[in-house]
Amino acid sequence: MKKDTTDMQEAADTMEKTARGPFAPVYPFLAERFYQESELKQGLCLDIGSGGAQLGLAIGKISNLEVIALDINKYALDYAQENAQAMGLSDKFSVLNADVIAIPLASDSVDLCVSRGSFWFWEDGIKAFAEIYRIMKPNAKAFIGCGFGTKEILDKVVEQMQSHNPEWNTKREKLFQDNPVEKFEGYLSAAKIENFTIEDTDSGRYIVFSKIAQ
Numbered sequence: 074m075k076k077d078t079t080d081m082q083e084a085a086d087t088m089e090k091t092a093r094g095p096f097a098p099v100y101p102f103l104a105e106r107f108y109q110e111s112e113l114k115q116g117l118c119l120d121i122g123s124g125g126a127q128l129g130l131a132i133g134k135i136s137n138l139e140v141i142a143l144d145i146n147k148y149a150l151d152y153a154q155e156n157a158q159a160m161g162l163s164d165k166f167s168v169l170n171a172d173v174i175a176i177p178l179a180s181d182s183v184d185l186c187v188s189r190g191s192f193w194f195w196e197d198g199i200k201a202f203a204e205i206y207r208i209m210k211p212n213a214k215a216f217i218g219c220g221f222g223t224k225e226i227l228d229k230v231v232e233q234m235q236s237h238n239p240e241w242n243t244k245r246e247k248l249f250q251d252n253p254v255e256k257f258e259g260y261l262s263a264a265k266i267e268n269f270t271i272e273d274t275d276s277g278r279y280i281v282f283s284k285i286a287q
């Protein structure tokens with residue numbers, strides 16, 4: 074679905090307000106986990122559907138990794154640049170305004186792929202996962218999903234979001250119901266990604282896979 078400029082700006086503004094507010098504790102928590110499990114000392118991390126890149130930048134803050142934020146919405150990437158500057162991370166940070174189904178990066182070039190809250194919106198799930206797999210280096214890891222870290226963090230987020238948007242949690246739960254795990258298993262199988270696991274917990278869902286070295 075093509076959005077016009079005003080819609081894109083509004084979507085970016087709304088997401089950024091949420092990311093800087095109620096969602097703020099989520100990113101450092103996820104970043105710590107993904108970075109530790111990547112076992113990387115250096116390399117390139119791609120934050121896919123980054124919004125203001127709070128997740129990618131949280132990884133950049135605790136590591137030597139370079140970070141690229143990719144988003145289809147260029148206004149979200151303006152926030153990402155602003156956030157990188159505020160965190161003093163601009164030297165190791167860049168942005169790509171692109172669709173996940175056509176990532177403008179070379180094959181086998183990324184060490185760690187992360188994504189939070191974006192996969193619901195990908196119009197072609199098979200192409201998206203195949204494209205992520207293409208740009209991953211052999212043995213690179215990907216964490217793609219929508220999570221809040223822990224049930225405690227999620228409960229606090231729900232409380233804050235519901236205070237000005239009473240429908241928020243119902244809509245959040247509907248996203249999970251409308252997009253069951255089997256749907257994503259189908260995308261990954263069709264994209265020929267074999268060794269994946271899907272974690273579906275009370276704090277969210279994460280699809281975890283690594284690229285098999287040929």
Ligand SMILES: C[S@@+](CC[C@H](N)C(=O)[O-])C[C@H]1O[C@@H](n2cnc3c(N)ncnc32)[C@H](O)[C@@H]1O
Nearest residue numbers: 092122123124144145146172173189190191194
């Ligand atoms: C709910 S926001 C999440 C933003 C951020 N990851 C976070 O957790 O704060 C979803 C983001 O995915 C982006 N997005 C949606 N479809 C996309 C696509 N096909 N390719 C790249 N980005 C996409 C949106 O523009 C938006 O910034």
